[in-house]
Amino acid sequence: MNNDLPFEQAPFSQPCENNKRAILDLLTGAFENLSQVLEIGSGTGQHAVYFAKHLPHLTWHCADQVEYHAGINAWIKEYPTPNIVPPISLKIPQERWPRPNDEAVFDGYFSANTAHIMQKHEVQALMHSIDEHLPVDGVFCQYGPFTQNGVFNSQSNADFHQSLIENGYGGYRDLQELQKWAPNLSLTKCIDMPANNLMLMWRRA
């Protein structure tokens, strides 16, 4: 584990602090019967340490691009729990899809605030990969801002999308295109969350 970064220098996200309780309330039910969850784009690592602590029946695996690992590891070191696995390197699209170990597959996936940051082809690859690898009883919980039938649910979201595009990010994705990219999955729940975000829950159709 890369432990080089002192916790005082670890990245901090105020939105993570604001949204983690509301997200946990949903994950508690959705992930009730799961055992191996992969978080795609762990970011600072704040969500990971909080969710792992409150979902002790499962193992929480962090994943992100390597430049995020030192920060995630600093959070794990500060808030250790036995059921958290330090970040693996994941840059979608990735040819070799990760597994928790040689015998198991991930039965749950979580990803927050990644789809509007990734480029369109990356989100397409993310949805394809989960479509391919999610087992029958698995769940994919996807949190963030999205459009529905091309419509933004607030002016602030429309403005943020525009600023993302201007800064080279992929911008908001629409629920209909996500569904098209994951034809074997069903969007079983779409829940309104604070700050005009959504929680999407995908299961095998």
Ligand SMILES: C[S@@+](CC[C@H](N)C(=O)[O-])C[C@H]1O[C@@H](n2cnc3c(N)ncnc32)[C@H](O)[C@@H]1O
């Ligand atoms: C806005 S941050 C969100 C971090 C965290 N999940 C949260 O809610 O605060 C976006 C994350 O997506 C990750 N990301 C962007 N493109 C990616 C890609 N192609 N593959 C994997 N992760 C990616 C970034 O590295 C970053 O951690």
